[in-house]
Amino acid sequence: KNQVEQSPQSLIILEGKNCTLQCNYTVSPFSNLRWYKQDTGRGPVSLTIMTFSENTKSNGRYTATLDADTKQSSLHITASQLSDSASYICVVSGNTGRRALTFGSGTRLQVQP
Amino acid sequence: DAGVIQSPRHEVTEMGQEVTLRCKPISGHDYLFWYRQTMMRGLELLIYFNNNVPIDDSGMPEDRFSAKMPNASFSTLKIQPSEPRDSAVYFCASNLGGSASYEQYFGPGTRLTVT
Numbered sequence: 001k002n003q004v005e006q007s008p009q010s011l012i013i014l015e016g017k018n019c020t021l022q023c024n025y026t027v028s029p030f031s032n033l034r035w036y037k038q039d040t041g042r043g044p045v046s047l048t049i050m051t052f053s054e055n056t057k058s059n060g061r062y063t064a065t066l067d068a069d070t071k072q073s074s075l076h077i078t079a080s081q082l083s084d085s086a087s088y089i090c091v092v093s094g095n096t097g098r099r100a101l102t103f104g105s106g107t108r109l110q111v112q113p
Numbered sequence: 114d115a116g117v118i119q120s121p122r123h124e125v126t127e128m129g130q131e132v133t134l135r136c137k138p139i140s141g142h143d144y145l146f147w148y149r150q151t152m153m154r155g156l157e158l159l160i161y162f163n164n165n166v167p168i169d170d171s172g173m174p175e176d177r178f179s180a181k182m183p184n185a186s187f188s189t190l191k192i193q194p195s196e197p198r199d200s201a202v203y204f205c206a207s208n209l210g211g212s213a214s215y216e217q218y219f220g221p222g223t224r225l226t227v228t
Contacts, residue, residue, distance in 0.1 A: 034216065043117075043204050043219030044156075089156065103156045 002027040004092050006104035014112055017080055021107045023073040023090035031093040035064050035075045038087045038106070047075070047088075080111045117220035119205050125226045131193040134223045136205030137186055146217060147180055147190050148204040156204075162188065195227045 004025045013019050025033070032051045036044035048057045048064040050073070056065050061078045077084055090104040118137040126132055138145045146161040160170040165182045173180070177196070182188040192199055202224050206217040 041222075043206070043222050045219070046216050049216050101158055103158075105155045 002092075002094065002102045004090055004102045004104035006088075006090050006107050008107060009105070010108040010110070012110045012112060013080055015080060015082055019077050019080060019109065021075045021077075021088050021090075021109070023075070023092075023104055025071050025073070025090070025092045025102070025104075027071075027092040027094050027102050029094050030068060030071075033064075033066055033073050033093070034091045035062070035073075036089040036091060038089060040086070044089055077109075082111050082113060085109060085111045117205055117207055117218055119203075119220040119223050121223060122221065123224045123226075125228065126195055127228055128196055129194045130227075131191065132195045132199075132225060132227075134190040134203050134205075134225070136188045136190070136220060138188070138205070138207030139209075139218055140186065142207035142209045142218075143185075144208045144210070144215070144217075145182060145188050146206040146208075147188070148206065148219075149201045150204060150222070151201045159190070192225075195225075197227045200225055200227050 007022045030052055032049055034049045035047040037047050038044040047059050047062050050057050050066045052068050063076045066073045075088060087106040087108050089106045092102045117139055120135045124132060143164050147159040148156050149159055150156045159172045160180045161168055162182045165185055178192055180190045202222045204219050204222045206219045208215045208217045
């Protein structure tokens with residue numbers, strides 16, 4: 001069964017600190033992995049998307065890594081800001097069809113001043 | 114571009130009533146998705162269309178749910194009759210590309226409360 005597991009479930013950090021969110025998946029075959037940021041009351045917004053051949057991708061202070069061999073990904077946030085407070089959702093895509101999209105349950109990040 | 118547009122943003126209805134949620138995808142996108150998000154189950158894909166044709170509706174929970182896409186710029190998700198367990202945020206998303214796994218752009222969602 002295709003699954004995406006994220007950890008931690010929630011995280012509180014102080015403004016300016018770094019943090020790393022984890023995503024482990026069992027989706028097969030693999031097409032790509034995405035990280036979404038979802039602010040409270042809004043739709044998810046894509047941060048990064050990585051294919052099998054990519055092992056790191058950055059978007060400003062967000063850096064995602066992918067290890068396709070171990071089926072693990074991480075999202076590193078550098079110098080956190082209050083606006084980083086949100087849920088971060090890992091989504092793994094396989095082939096076309098419904099099984100193409102498997103969602104993690106998300107990590108709720110709270111950045112405190 | 115205005116992005117994906119959904120209406121209404123909030124809907125409160127009584128159990129047994131019909132509810133219709135609306136979505137306008139980004140112009141030119143050929144895939145449209147309907148999702149449901151709850152605290153317990155997270156994001157769930159309900160159905161998606163390609164070029165206005167439903168491709169996979171296996172995520173639609175029951176016969177009470179139906180979705181249509183009469184043209185490239187409009188889709189509806191209907192629940193009839195509604196039940197309290199249908200309370201959730203419903204998102205519409207669209208993308209352009211050769212498969213359903215390309216990057217998707219989400220609308221702001223419709224928060225549905227069924228009392």
